[in-house]
Structures are given as C-alpha cells and as structure tokens.
Amino acid sequence: MTTLEAIKYVRGELQVLDQLKLPHEFVYDNVSTCEQAFDCIKSMRVRGAPAIAIVAALALAVELEHKKDGRKCTTQKADTIKYINSKLDYLMGSRPTAVDLSNAIKRLKKKSAATAANSLTSDQTLACADIRLSYIEGAEKILEDDLTTNLAIGRYGAEYLRRQQMPVLSPVDDADSLRYFTTSPPGTQGAPDRTYRKLSVLTHCNTGSLATSGHGTALGIIRSLYKMNYLDTAYCTETRPYNQGSRLTAFEMVFEKIPSTLITDSMAGALFSRMKEEKNISAVIVGADRVARNGDTANKIGTYSLAVLARHHNIKFVVAAPTTSIDLFTESGDSIKIEDRAQTELMQISGAVVGKDGKVDVNNTARVAIADQRINVWNPSFDVTPHLLIDAIITEKGEVVRSSKGTFNFKSIMPERWREQVESSAESEATTNSSLGLQTSLSEEGTQFHMESI
Template identity: 60%
Template sequence: MASLQAIKYTRGRLDVLDQLRLPHEHHYDEVSTCEEAFDCIRAMRVRGAPAIAIVAALALAVELDRGACKATGVDETVAYIDARLDYLKESRPTAVDLTNAIHHLKAAVRAPSQETTSAAPAPSPAAAVIDTFILSAEAILARDLQTNLSIGEHGAMWLAQQHGASASKPISVLTHCNTGSLATSGHGTALGIIRTLRSNDLLKHAFCTETRPYNQGSRLTSFELVFEGIPATLITDSMAAALFRLKKTEMSIGAVIVGADRVVRNGDTANKIGTYQLAVLARHHGVKFVVAAPTTSVDLETETGDGIQIEERKREELTQISGAVVGADGRVDVANTARVAIADQRINVWNPAFDVTPAALIDAIVTEKGTVVKNAEGKFDFKTVMPERWAQIVEKQ
C-alpha cells in the first residue's frame, strides 16, 4: 500500500495536508505565500524537520512563480528572496533542516548560471535568479524521498547486524513522535527504518508513544502504522520503562528509533520532548538507541547540545485538548469537534517542544550516507559521511 502524502506540489501550486485534522479527516490547505507557509508551520498543520524545510522552500517558489517579486534587477531580486527566507526561518528555529535549506537556497540564487536550465531565449537576469530558486526548491523535494529510502536501508541493515535479525528472528522497536511520510516527502526517517525492517521481514512489532503534549504519536504515527498494516501498539509516554522491563525478552525489543530536529557536531541530538528520557531508559535496559537523521539535520557549526535553541510552546497544549466527539455508539463524529479542559486553567505551565539527548546515550546516528557510530575515542565523527562540509566548517576553524 502506498504511503501517505503530506505535500502535493506541481509548478505554481502547493497543497499541504492539515495534520491537525488527522486521523479523522484528510484536508489539504493550498499554500501560495510565505505568510501562509509560516502560519502552516507555526500552527503545526505541517511538522517534521524535513517537511518544514520543504514547505517553506516550495511556498516561496510558488510565490515567486506567481509574480510576487516586482524587482527588475539581480541585487533587488536576491534581496527579496533573502528577506522572505529570513522571515520563514523564524517559524521553527529549532529545526536545522529549515536553516540548512535556507543557506542552500541563498547560495543558489547567487550563482544562477549553475542551476538554470531554461532554453533560449535567455531570461532576464532577475528572471534567471527566480528560475534558479524554483529549480533549487524543487530539488530539495526530490532529494528528500531518496534520502529517506537510503536511511531506511542503512538503519535496517545496522540493526539486523546488531541483533542477528532474520525472518525467523525478527525484532521489535519503539519509536517516538512522528517521523514518517507525514513528516517528510515520503517513507520517513525513523519510521522509514521501521518500514524497511517490515519490508525485509525483520520486524516483529512496532510500539509508538503518544508523544504528549501534542500527541503526534497517537494522532499521526499510529495512523500511519495502521494505514500500512504494520503490527503496532500505542503506549503512553510513561509506559516505556514498564514495556522494557516486562516485554523486552518476550517481544524481542531491540531498539528505540527516533528522528531528529538537530544533530550537532558531537552527536548531541535535539528531538521532540520525551526523547531524552527514552534514551536513559534504553541505556538502563540494554536497548539500542538509534537516531535517524538526514545530513541536512546535522549542524556542524554548533559544537554541543548546549548551543541549541529550544522552542517553548503555548500553555494550552498542556491544559486543554481538542478532538472529534465520540458518540454514545462509539462512532467518531468528524463534523463535531470539542475543546475541553484537562487541568486547572490557572496552573503554571512549562512546555518545551524539544529536549536534547546527550551523545553518550546514542548508539548510532543513521544518515542517508551511512550509519555513524562512535570511534575508538567514544565520539561521533561525521567527517566520513560529510567530508566537504566538515572541511568547510570544522577544519577551517
């Protein structure tokens, strides 16, 4: 069965699946301006680090394709693009994919002759800049799917080697938040590894956390797992320790697999809140802890997790919840939604969206270019999978 599609794009039009309406309703929002993309990202109608970068890039591409930029000179056109990208960057500052995409796009429009494929007659210099941006944004979308498939293959292979997994000896895994087709252009990162394990007959069972307070696991990951017929069980975030203690041997639980919003140079990883505690529990119970991250999520400029900016979300995410009403007959009434209080509305709230898992608790970081494990000194070394960026950023320091 085909995976879900969070982003639909053709030249000049972008439609984004409203994930706040899942799992009960499929509705796509047309996104044609940077303001609409900012709101879509900020409100978390689209989420997942790769998908955020893709939506931001393509939204500006659509805006440019529809003639929003009135500049006639190259410098003015580049300045317009820079300003719009800087605006989009503020929508989710923790997700480094967005920052990396912005750096890439800014560099691309400063060398339009390297990207433009338009046939004669040659476009005006300003039009060539716009054409370059659109082609570069579309390339980000195209590369993401192949990246996810590669991560799935590398991750599944590494886990199979670690556990001696086979069709007669499959393993079970736990995943946190949502890292599948809904968070990417397709297949997914951490969930992509689970999909590949399943397709290779190496997966016994998948467990997913609900991922409070925004419930991306219960709303989205469980939906994807059911949609694709993958054997799976939903647990609350607070059940992970009991799961490892009581079910590890019975269910052959071999790994926790998570995605990443940012991996810094030493391997410290920012991901959805609750990831850090899973890493602690996994280490205590002898379960491998694996981060699935495209190289676009790796930040070589930031040395440790202490340098990661952690976004804080609004208090109502903890004190209120909304959803479709369930009738007395047990049926879900999609047309009838309600927002209810689940805590005293006067209570103080601290609601960080992410936490940072220390590299010491991570066993492997899987990228599209290979699996990175600790070297003889017990440190992650990204030089082997990112030699050019390593030379440009680290060795020049």
C-alpha cells in the same frame, strides 16, 4: 487515497495536509505565500524537520513562479536577490530549532546568488527570470532529494539493526515460525542461511511520510524493517503534549498495516522491563530536529528520557537523521535553542466527538480542558539527548556509530562540509589567535617570540 502525502506540489501550486485534523479528516490547505507557509509551520499544521524545510522552500517558489515579488524584482537582479533573501530570513523564524530549515535557506541563498553572479546577459529582465527559475529548481530539488534520502536511511537503518541480531541455534517450532526470518549472516557471501528472531522497536513522535516528503526517517527504518520481514512489532508513544505519536504515527502504521502497538509516554520503562525478551525489543528509533557536531541530538520532548531507559535496559538507541539535520557549526547540544510552546497545548486537547454509541463523529469536533486552567505550565517542545546515550546515527550516507571513546565523527560521511565548516573555521580561528598572540608579544615583551620557546 493510495499513499500518505503531507505535501502535494506541482510547479506554481503547493498544498499542505493539515495534520491537526488527522487522523479523522484529510484537509489540504493551499499555500501560495510565505506568510501562509509561516503560519502553517508555526501552528504545526505541518511538522517534522524535513517537511518544514520543504514547505518553506516551496512556498517561496510558488510566489516566484507567479511573480509576486513585484515589478522591481522582475527588472533588477539586485532587487530579486534582496526579495528572496528577505523572504527566506522571515521563514527562518517559523521554527528555529529545525536545522533542516536553516540548511535549506543557506542552500537556496547560495544558489540564487551564484545564478545572479554568473548571469552574463545585459537584459536585467531576463537575468531576473533566470534567478527566479534557479530558485524554483533548487527548491524542487530539495523535495526530490528528501525522498531519496529517506529511502536510503531506511535501508541503512534496517541493515544496522539486523546485524545486531544473533542467530537462533535451536530448532524453531512451526507454530512460532512467523516470529522468525531466515537470511544469510551479515557480511557473508555464499554462506548458509541462518535463522533470526524478528525484532521489535519503539519510536517517539512522528517521523514518517507526514513529517517528510515520503517514507520517513525513524519511521522509514521501521517501514524498511517491515518490508524486509525483520519486524515483529513497532511500539509508538502517544508523544505528549501534542500527541503526534497517537494522532499521526499510529495512523500511518495502521494505514500501512504495520504490526504496531500504542503506549503512553510513561509506559516505556515498564514495556522494556516486562516485554524486552518476549518481544525481542532491540532498539528505540527516533528522528532529529538538530544533531550537533559531537552527536548531541535535539528531538521531540521525551526523547532524552527514552535514551536513559534504553541504556538501563541495554537496548540500542538509534537516531535517524539526514545529513541536512547535522549542524557542524554547533559544537554541542548546549548551544541548541529550545523552543517553548503554548501552555494550552498541555492543558487542552481537540478531537472528534465520540457519540453515546461509541462511534467517532468526524463532522463534530470539540476542544476540551484536561487540566485546571489556572496551573502554571512549562512546555518545551524539544529536549537534547547527550551523545553518550546514542549508539548510532543513521544517515543517507550510512551509519555513524559511537566510538569506543564515546565520540561521533561525521567527517567520513560529509568530508566537503567538514572541511568547509570545521577545518577551515578552525584554521581561521588559529590564525586569529596567532595574530593576537603576536600582538601581545610585541606590546608586552617587546620581542616577536616568547623566549622560552627558543
């Protein structure tokens, strides 16, 4: 196995890596129906906001390629569109917090509807075939775009963090030379190179190749830091209760030989207090399942706590998110729906059995109880980090930093969506309010204008 792939796809065939069996086993599930995709997402055999959207989109593409939509849907345009929309609505229920999924669904519905509307042929069978092909190509484009997006996020994020570093003015001892890098100062051209300390970062949950089509978002930034020779150490949390950090992120970093260290979730404060200066811990980098318009970010439970600790220790807190994860319709994190998970995730754990000789037997797995099974459990899957605790949100369009007023503005990186989803909505609301105000004036005061405004 040369690269880590959570998703393998060729037209008409989709395979999804069962991440519940990692890091000891590589097992790919064939996903040929939307029902199988729903179960795959809900059970967290595939996870990560981008990967969820891709699997859902491609599962329906596989159905359409094999014409599983039935005879009526191959001969009537309206039935084909109805089938696509109903399947996408069904898939939306698999993981409602992940905005990438809802954005992908909106995008694919819009594309299918446009193809149907623009079809001029009188042959309904041919028109249905065009709609199916249009959907399939749209789903495949989501897969293609995700990798391009991740590489861009990695590059922008690495450069943002490099710019936060101050040059080292004193001579560097040869014995410590591997802890430094030399490059031109940020924003200069032709200036002499300067020496900088390599930086260390902490990440939470899993946001790498296993959560996306490849490279990753937050872990993608870490990959880019490592490839650019800027990275000292990447710390990863175990990420309780489902251990995506210890099972998946640790595995990815070991696989790619990235210098890394695993800690428990509760060790972050001690790490910052004791190791910040020695290891030049410069940032906490996390992904996002949903970013609200004001910058509030929903991510794996435990993210909020890390943001508070980072602020206390004067460490940058950075969110890595594609623009598809930014929800302009949701004004703040107060409106983000938080998913509750099963109690057993916190009370039980599965894994390969360790023999008396200390070796891991990957062919022998067991599920064990780690808590009294009678205790009540509260197990939210996500928390919301307030935008005031976030320093920068890195997207494939560039970085968006918190302003001096403590706000985020996404208009510059997504002007079309901003006009469509924010400004047009505001204009519509203003028109409605104006109309309501006019009616009130006419009914209550018997005149078209408020007299005090004349």
